[in-house]
Amino acid sequence: MTGLVNPESIGLTLMHEHLIWDARPSDWRASEPGPEIQLCNCFRINYARLKVPRNFVCRSIEIVSQEVVKMIEAGGRTLVELSCGGLAPDPKGLMQIAQKTGAQIVMGCGYYQDSYQDRANESRSIDSFAEEITSQIVEGAWGTDVRAGIIGEIGCQVPWTALERRVLQGALIAQAETGASVNIHPGRHEDQPQQIAEFVVGNGGRIDRTILSHIDRTIFDVDRLLRLADTGCVIEFDLFGQEQGYYPWANIEPPNDAGRLRLIRALIKRGHLDRVVISHDICQLTRLTCYGGHGYVHIYENVIPLMRERGFSEREIDAILVDNPKRLLTFV
Ligand SMILES: [Zn+2]
Numbered sequence: 001m002t003g004l005v006n007p008e009s010i011g012l013t014l015m016h017e018h019l020i021w022d023a024r025p026s027d028w029r030a031s032e033p034g035p036e037i038q039l040c041n042c043f044r045i046n047y048a049r050l051k052v053p054r055n056f057v058c059r060s061i062e063i064v065s066q067e068v069v070k071m072i073e074a075g076g077r078t079l080v081e082l083s084c085g086g087l088a089p090d091p092k093g094l095m096q097i098a099q100k101t102g103a104q105i106v107m108g109c110g111y112y113q114d115s116y117q118d119r120a121n122e123s124r125s126i127d128s129f130a131e132e133i134t135s136q137i138v139e140g141a142w143g144t145d146v147r148a149g150i151i152g153e154i155g156c157q158v159p160w161t162a163l164e165r166r167v168l169q170g171a172l173i174a175q176a177e178t179g180a181s182v183n184i185h186p187g188r189h190e191d192q193p194q195q196i197a198e199f200v201v202g203n204g205g206r207i208d209r210t211i212l213s214h215i216d217r218t219i220f221d222v223d224r225l226l227r228l229a230d231t232g233c234v235i236e237f238d239l240f241g242q243e244q245g246y247y248p249w250a251n252i253e254p255p256n257d258a259g260r261l262r263l264i265r266a267l268i269k270r271g272h273l274d275r276v277v278i279s280h281d282i283c284q285l286t287r288l289t290c291y292g293g294h295g296y297v298h299i300y301e302n303v304i305p306l307m308r309e310r311g312f313s314e315r316e317i318d319a320i321l322v323d324n325p326k327r328l329l330t331f332v
Contacts, residue, residue, distance in 0.1 A: 011077025086116030129170025152183030
C-alpha cells in the first residue's frame with residue numbers, strides 16, 4: 001500500500017478482504033438504507049429477513065482501523081483488499097488505514113461483476129482493459145499514485161457475460177505483463193470455477209497464479225473440488241466466520257468453518273497444500289466485531305486453534321497463511 005513490500009516480511013496474510021467498500025447490488029443503490037444495525041436485529045439481518053442496504057457499505061476509516069488493529073494484536077500482518085472497480089475502491093483510504101494500523105495492505109484492481117460496472121465499459125476492448133489494469137499496477141489506480149499489488153477480484157457470473165470475459169482476458173494480459181496474480185470471483189454455479197480455470201489456460205494465463213474465490217459457496221463435493229485443483233489453480237475458502245447453514249443468495253448448503261477445514265484436508269491429501277488460501281471476505285458491516293460479527297481477527301483467534309485441534313500441522317498452517325500468500329503476492 002505504502003510501496004513495495006519485501007516478500008520476507010509478509011507474515012500471516014488474509015487473501016480476500018474488503019476494508020472500504022460499497023457492495024450493494026446495482027438495483028439496491030437507489031433504495032432506502034434500511035434500519036440502523038443493532039443487537040436486536042443483527043441476526044435477522046444476517047438471515048436476510050430484513051433488507052438493509054446500509055449493511056453492504058462501509059466508508060469509515062475509523063471503524064475499519066479499529067477492526068484491523070484487533071487483527072494485528074492477534075498476530076495478523078497483511079491483508080489483501082479486493083474492492084476493485086464496481087465496489088467503490090478508495091486507495092487513499094486504504095493508505096490511511098495502513099498508516100494508522102501498521103497493517104500491510106495489498107490492493108486489488110480491475111473490475112467486479114458486469115452489473116456493478118460503469119456502463120461505459122460495455123464498449124471497451126480487451127486491450128483497453130489490459131492497459132488500464134497494467135497501469136493500475138505499474139503507475140497507480142483510480143486516479144491516484146497508489147499501485148495495486150494483485151489483480152481482482154475479477155467478477156464473473158452465470159450466465160457469464162461478454163463484458164466479464166473481456167475484462168478477464170484483459171486481466172490475463174496484464175498478468176503476463178506485470179507478473180501479478182489474478183483473483184477471480186466465480187458465479188454461483190458448481191461448474192463455473194472449472195469453466196473459468198479452463199478459460200484461463202486457454203487464454204494463456206498463469207493458472208498457478210490464478211486464485212478462484214468463494215469456493216466454499218460454490219463447490220460442495222470433493223470430486224469436483226479435486227478436479228478443479230488438478231488444473232493447477234489456487235483454491236480460496238474465503239467465507240470463514242460464516243457459520244450458518246442458510247445462504248441468502250442461492251439455494252445451497254454452505255459449510256461451517258469445520259466443514260471448510262474438512263474440504264481443505266481433502267485437498268492436502270491429494271497433494272494440493274500449495275494451492276490453498278483462506279480469508280473472511282468481509283463485505284457486510286454485520287461481520288465486523290463492532291456490529292456483532294467475527295471481524296478480521298477470527299481466523300487468528302478461532303480458526304488457527306481449530307486447525308490445530310483438527311490435526312493441522314504448523315507447517316500446513318504456515319503454508320496456507322504465509323507461504324502460499326508470499327508466493328502469490330510476489331511479482332514474477
Ligand atoms: Zn467476491
